[in-house]
Amino acid sequence: MSDSKIPNIVDLEEKISDLLKKEGLTDSPYSDLLSFSLNKFKKQNLDEQYYGFHNVSHELIVTYNTLLASRGEEFKSIILKDDFKHLFAAALFHDYEPDKKQDKPHEILASNFVTTDNSLLHLFEKCGIDPNLVAVLILKTTYPWESQKSDIMKIISKHFSESIFANDPNKQKHYLYLGWFLSVTDRIGAYAYGEFLDSLGLAKKNAHSMGWNPEYLVKHAVAYFEQLISDEKEMTDKVLRSLPKEMRDRFVNNVLSFSKLREKEIQVRANVVYDKIPLIPHFEKEKDFDSEFQKRLFEIYDEIPDTLQFNKKTFFESLKDSKTILVTLRYGSESGMIVGFAKGGPLENYSLIRDISDENFGKSNTVFLEPLALEMGYWGHGGGPSMRKMFNEIAKNQGYSYLTSLQLRDVIQNRIDRHENIEFVQKLNPERLDYYRVTL
Template identity: 40%
Template sequence: MPKEYINDQLDEDDAFSIFQKKIVNAPWWISYKLGIIPAAKLQDKIEDLAASIGMNKRWVHKFLEYVITQFTLKFKDKDYYGYHTLDHELEAAYISLLAAKNDPNMSYKDEFYLFIAALLHDMDPHKEGDKPHEVAIEQYIRSDPVINKLIHDGGLDVNIIIAMIHRTTYPFKGKNAEEAMERINKLLANVENKEHYINLGWFLSVCERIAGYAIGDFKRSIELAIRNAHALNWHPSVINRESVKFFNSLFNDDKVMFERVINDLPKEVRDNFFANVSKFKEAWDKESKIRDAILSNKIRMYPNVEDIRNLDKNTLEQIIRLYNFLPLHLRFRASSPKKLSENMLLITLRTDDPNAPIVGYAKGGPLEQYKLRQKTIDENIGKYNTVYLEPMIVMPGYWDAGGGSMLRRLFISEAKRQGYQYLTSYNHRKVLERRIERGEPIEIVCRFDPDMLDYYRMDLKRFDPDMIKV
């Protein structure tokens, strides 16, 4: 494989195709080129790291830019609610290279394979759910002439790259593992050192699962966990618990490879990862104690309709504190509490301890005050008959004890009392389908795939508070 020279001249048709795709997403690309969004900074770090290993920087740049273009074709990160985003793809590539660079058993060619497989491991632009399917990824890679040209210019075997991606199947057990290994064995049938490349895929699998938690702070880790919870249709109350299970599976089921990867990473990255894991465990312990106290009636919750016009300073400060817990990817659907208008509804969730802080809130207002997700169509905009419910915020431990249901029921009842005919918001499709089955007067107005964060409307004339059980 040529190290000093890799053909970096794309065909004119390919270059024009990339240019057209950038025009489609011009606003995003302007922000990207100005270095405003995280992906741009992470791309720079990847290119510098790849160059330090000895990879051709122009070739690396072309590969990264093409992958980024493909991701922005299907969805823009500010609207997409899933876990398998462009940021995840870039984080996986960065951590894979960072670990490989310090691994004594890793060759230059191995590093090349890891870089490409990491960048492509979730490339399924036609996926129907958040989690891409490895078979669809293989079909996409084989059908994309630009990707194949770049792989060929790198002197690499596309079958090895695809086999490594199949090894990232998760969870890698039972039928999942059997089907993946059957395909891997076919792809590597004529490849020497087959076990080496299978292990390289396992290395990648561990890297891509720890990447975001190793690079970011705990706030970023919480965002990843919330995105993953949405993708898997988890209730918010189980996020900390399931995150702890996720990390334990790494420590146990992938013990050998996890220890290899984590010890390859620089100390500051390693320490950051374990600090984030520890915080999830602490959060789960605290959440369990709160839930047990509620169930044993040591803590009692109650919702309260707040008077926006006479909101005291302490309440406002607490609302702002809770709002700051809201991950950035949710804030496009919410307004800052610092900009409360008199026609907004605010329901807080409090406990019977007068000195305890507010533990949650539901907030919303006239639909016309909000900027909705792209491609959302609502025939009632301009009629001022609809209240929009922002993402509710409930502190861990209070969700599954009925806190969320209390807030939602009182918010809807108060909106109906104030004369609104409809309520709209966004929620996971499965959640909406369950509510419809229970008899709530809901219709899904706009469906969004692959993240299934759908826009719905509730007919308040037909709403009965007893429909929401606490």
């Protein structure tokens, strides 16, 4: 089981408050600004239980990273007190949208919010913060930058023209530099806190926000870090030198771990595709599993993001439950190494999030399929669909009329478009894994 070192919301709030105090920003408007941000995210249910990447925890981590690095050796003589205030505000709201519908951030909507919300503008005025400069900093976090640079710079120019630095090109250049700094601290994010399993969970959430297919998650993650370390070497090096050594070391170790995982993924592909070693789904009828079997399943299960780990506290007990349906994915043969599994049981055995209401709950006619668990490196070779197909057949044979589960909206829609017997039960916004039903 992973031992996460990523700080919780309360700890982050305290750490940020301490940095504000060190800067002499102890007046109530600054704490009010922090509280205002937290309340906005919580009202949208973007708390730590939100499946997506861009939740309140991410926003606070970026804020803390930004303020911490701004007082490191590389930046303390460059980033002045007024800059510090503006970076604080921009980091707090860089992903906030009043009507958030998808996890992928929309920087233009976030920049519009900080320049139009009356309550926030009132707080900015008390803090001596120019909302147009905050908007500039937020817009500069747009990723990927180069492909959108031309359009975004037109909006940035408009904000500069309405800011206190409308006639000061040197200050405008300085704030573009600060925006680049914020963009890098944003993308380093929590990858500098936890161990590799934590980072893997973050990468899966980030893949969701970026619309990456799980098959290409590791490949894209490696490219993501390579772009940061190589293409933006100057700023990334300065930021990492300005963060505490333990954070820098964790970030580097996590990047290296993704590279090693990519090597493993290439080797698995060679084995499965070129050597034609099959991945075989297997129905586990017996419930008397030995400790090694259970440990292996939990290792794979623990790679799933925490918010998708249903009944984690009773995971081992559920394996032995006579009503649990368990299909494993075996490497090479039905007795080969386990590389994934599909697990589920009666809908009534699960506590779904408060936003989900299922008319069949209590009728004992629906099986719930937990999110599929595949060891990293084995996605994209047909193992997931083959496990799901076998699971559906077993559920039908056991008398269930329906199967429900959670999946990406686009994936569900693609299956509907292929005329599969599947429907949306509930779409969850901001875009999460939506709740769907299959008629068996």
